[in-house]
Amino acid sequence: MWCSMSKKQGKGIRMPYERRKAMYGYGFISIWLIGTILWFLIPLFESLCYCFMDNQTLKPDVGGMKKEWLGFANWEWLDNFRYAFAADPSYKQSLVEVLKDTALTTPMILIFSLFIAVILNQEFKGRGFARAIFFLPVIIATGPVYNIINGDMGTTGVDSGAQFTTLFETDIVDELLAFLGVMNISEGLSEIINTVTTDIFGLVWSSGIQILIFLAALQNIPVSAKEAASMEGATAWEYFWKITLPYVSPMILANFIYTVIDSFTKTDNAVMERVLTKQLEWDYAYAAAMAWSYFAIVMIVVGIVTLIVNKFIFYEVE
Amino acid sequence: MDQDKNLLDKLKRIEQEANQMDAQAANESAATADAAPQTDAAPITETPVTPEIPAEAPAPAVEPEQIPATLEESREEKSVAPVEAQETAEPEPTIAEEVTEEPTEAAVSMSTPDRPHSDRIPDCAKPDVHEEKNVGEGMTKKEAMKIRMQSMNKQEIAYLRRKMIFEKCWPVFRFLILFGLGFVILTPLMFMLSYAFRDSKDMNDPTVMWIPRNFTLTVMKQTIDAMGLTNGFFDNNPLVNTLFLNIGCSICQVITCALTGYGFARFKFKGRNLLFGIVVLMIVVPTQIISIPLYMTFKNFMFGAINLIDSMWAMYLPAMTANGIRAGLMIFIFRQFFRGLPKELEDAAYLDGCGPFKTFLKVMVPNAGSSFLTVFLFSIVWYWNDYYVSSAFFTNTKTIALVLKNLDTTLNLAIFNNANAQVSVREKIVWLEAGCLISITPMLILYACLQKHFTEGIERSGLVG
Numbered sequence A: 001m002w003c004s005m006s007k008k009q010g011k012g013i014r015m016p017y018e019r020r021k022a023m024y025g026y027g028f029i030s031i032w033l034i035g036t037i038l039w040f041l042i043p044l045f046e047s048l049c050y051c052f053m054d055n056q057t058l059k060p061d062v063g064g065m066k067k068e069w070l071g072f073a074n075w076e077w078l079d080n081f082r083y084a085f086a087a088d089p090s091y092k093q094s095l096v097e098v099l100k101d102t103a104l105t106t107p108m109i110l111i112f113s114l115f116i117a118v119i120l121n122q123e124f125k126g127r128g129f130a131r132a133i134f135f136l137p138v139i140i141a142t143g144p145v146y147n148i149i150n151g152d153m154g155t156t157g158v159d160s161g162a163q164f165t166t167l168f169e170t171d172i173v174d175e176l177l178a179f180l181g182v183m184n185i186s187e188g189l190s191e192i193i194n195t196v197t198t199d200i201f202g203l204v205w206s207s208g209i210q211i212l213i214f215l216a217a218l219q220n221i222p223v224s225a226k227e228a229a230s231m232e233g234a235t236a237w238e239y240f241w242k243i244t245l246p247y248v249s250p251m252i253l254a255n256f257i258y259t260v261i262d263s264f265t266k267t268d269n270a271v272m273e274r275v276l277t278k279q280l281e282w283d284y285a286y287a288a289a290m291a292w293s294y295f296a297i298v299m300i301v302v303g304i305v306t307l308i309v310n311k312f313i314f315y316e317v318e
Numbered sequence B: 001m002d003q004d005k006n007l008l009d010k011l012k013r014i015e016q017e018a019n020q021m022d023a024q025a026a027n028e029s030a031a032t033a034d035a036a037p038q039t040d041a042a043p044i045t046e047t048p049v050t051p052e053i054p055a056e057a058p059a060p061a062v063e064p065e066q067i068p069a070t071l072e073e074s075r076e077e078k079s080v081a082p083v084e085a086q087e088t089a090e091p092e093p094t095i096a097e098e099v100t101e102e103p104t105e106a107a108v109s110m111s112t113p114d115r116p117h118s119d120r121i122p123d124c125a126k127p128d129v130h131e132e133k134n135v136g137e138g139m140t141k142k143e144a145m146k147i148r149m150q151s152m153n154k155q156e157i158a159y160l161r162r163k164m165i166f167e168k169c170w171p172v173f174r175f176l177i178l179f180g181l182g183f184v185i186l187t188p189l190m191f192m193l194s195y196a197f198r199d200s201k202d203m204n205d206p207t208v209m210w211i212p213r214n215f216t217l218t219v220m221k222q223t224i225d226a227m228g229l230t231n232g233f234f235d236n237n238p239l240v241n242t243l244f245l246n247i248g249c250s251i252c253q254v255i256t257c258a259l260t261g262y263g264f265a266r267f268k269f270k271g272r273n274l275l276f277g278i279v280v281l282m283i284v285v286p287t288q289i290i291s292i293p294l295y296m297t298f299k300n301f302m303f304g305a306i307n308l309i310d311s312m313w314a315m316y317l318p319a320m321t322a323n324g325i326r327a328g329l330m331i332f333i334f335r336q337f338f339r340g341l342p343k344e345l346e347d348a349a350y351l352d353g354c355g356p357f358k359t360f361l362k363v364m365v366p367n368a369g370s371s372f373l374t375v376f377l378f379s380i381v382w383y384w385n386d387y388y389v390s391s392a393f394f395t396n397t398k399t400i401a402l403v404l405k406n407l408d409t410t411l412n413l414a415i416f417n418n419a420n421a422q423v424s425v426r427e428k429i430v431w432l433e434a435g436c437l438i439s440i441t442p443m444l445i446l447y448a449c450l451q452k453h454f455t456e457g458i459e460r461s462g463l464v465g
Helices: A002-013 A017-050 A073-087 A091-120 A127-140 A144-156 A160-169 A172-180 A187-198 A200-205 A208-219 A223-231 A236-265 A270-280 A284-310 B002-031 B036-049 B052-056 B066-076 B081-089 B091-097 B103-111 B121-137 B141-150 B154-196 B200-204 B218-227 B238-266 B272-284 B287-299 B313-320 B327-340 B343-351 B356-367 B369-385 B388-393 B400-405 B407-415 B425-449 B451-460
Strands: A059-061 A064-066
Touching: A017 A284, A017 B238, A017 B272, A017 B287, A017 B313, A017 B356, A073 A091, A073 A284, A091 A127, A091 A200, A091 A208, A091 A236, A091 A270, A091 A284, A091 B154, A127 A144, A127 A208, A127 B154, A127 B369, A127 B425, A127 B451, A144 B154, A144 B400, A144 B425, A200 B154, A208 A236, A223 A236, A236 A284, A270 A284, A270 B287, A284 B287, B154 B218, B154 B425, B200 B425, B218 B400, B218 B407, B218 B425, B238 B272, B238 B313, B238 B327, B238 B356, B238 B369, B238 B400, B272 B327, B287 B388, B313 B388, B327 B369, B343 B356, B356 B369, B369 B400, B369 B425, B369 B451, B388 B400, B400 B407, B400 B425, B407 B425, B425 B451
Parallel strands: none
Antiparallel strands: A059 A064
């Protein structure tokens, strides 16, 4: 009511209310807009341009970059990409490696973090303490500390470290597979299982935020759904599949995207390392071409998966 | 259609029941002399009746124990048993006669024949309950459960048994899982504590595992020196630099991101979706892609007039314009949060004559306190841990994360007197762990004090929903 009134009043004299409000909206985001144009959009555009410039001349100079566009004839403008995919010895290899790695670990992280979140959502003694421990990686795992810790666990410890890695390594899986005769059928499967079981450390340490997000989603499940399920005599198993999973499903997508982006942009993955070394070698054009093609692939993968997953998601509202 | 179907179903059921009743009656007539078989038969007649009661009236809060208790009594006072059984058996034929009646009416009519003192179901159920209570009181929980089990069919018993087993076992499993995984998380921290305070030669001693044999503080001291934490206040001390950068940038970023998030959440303007798409792009695009052009921008700031590289401005300027580290995520969180607040709050403020900005300051910000704190804490953690962005813009200015990243070379220089010394990591690990410990301690303290805001703030900050 108030809206319509002010509209009538203000029509002749001032800007219409809607317009005025829109202007305020621009006002609120103006600071960000300026910053984004300066520190995000222009650099983004510029790095996109680097992809199509001559690598030899593209060097920092007084007052800016020395630039020279690649010619348009003969598909010359794709030279940097051609270098990345055809000439560079390690780019393609590390690209495949990273993609494979992410395809393996992402579902593991999602399942694991959902599992932990469900456990941490239950009532038991010492829950606060358990939560505090499981979110600890959120604080530490983002920095260089993680690299040192991870390195220690993997390489250095002949004494204590090795003991713990063997503790988690479990050859049992191998033996079990051999026993079942699966080993002969597929080497790949046992390799997959092995990477998953050996890397429990990485798994636990990289799923802090995901647990947090899932936990928040779990706490948003309405009590009525819980009560209805218990009245109908649902077992914990049924409850998980029929109640928990549908309610959490939007967050599964969100977590999936977060996990993928996180693992793709980690500075210690193979492609990123390659890009960074190229940057250090002043091969900016190559580095930009690599980074952009990598980014494009990631986006395509994420887009496809999002489209597929979106069909199975249950949105309460709408 | 549905009604017809229901009727058909009902007829079928009643037929079945009638058959059952016939068998029952035969049983009864045979057992008038001996009451014992009667009690055995009773559960069968009991089961079809019990479901009717809750449907008819909520009043007979027949605590499940009470129904079997009826049986209990019937067993004790054997002379009464046949009467009881008849009572329950008799109503069924009445339903068969009045198929067209509503089920409720059928239930009512079923209670009438043998109970003159009560014509409504709740009343007919109540007396039993009261009488039986005395019997039920004497029982232990186990006994009551046993009796209850007798009135259940096989599936129910199986369900209860499974549930019981699950409830008994689950806490044990849960403890094992949590303990094991918690151990995985805490191991590196325990390593740090254990390594940082031992002498380097302990590392070559296979008998030393957790508790150092040669306890020393020299490693810590050496590391602190090597990291430059003992420098003067203005002498490029990493801790001072980091704190200055950290807190300042975080405050700037939280304020600007909150403004932006509010703008996106509550105002409709042209191109809003497109602009918000840019925010999402900010989350998705890795910093590595834009770092070099950004470096050039800062190096030739104001058309080459000012060189901002190695000055704090290179970090402060983006933070002040909501473009710092992970700013996209923060804008997203704030937008979600503000969208979740009731619109009436603002309308009230508008009515009272507040402008949008004043409304934001006076109404929305106080309501968003916890969200502000959460985002601020995360921002501090991100700035503290960041080394990529700072390594791109800083050459001489040191931050804790940068120092830690280069600790390897620094250590070589400081302790082994040679930057390129080929010292195996095993020998250096003591210092490295000490460095880790030093650099995470402030964050750990912060986390320990404000743990609630970290973990529970996320949901309040509106990341979900």
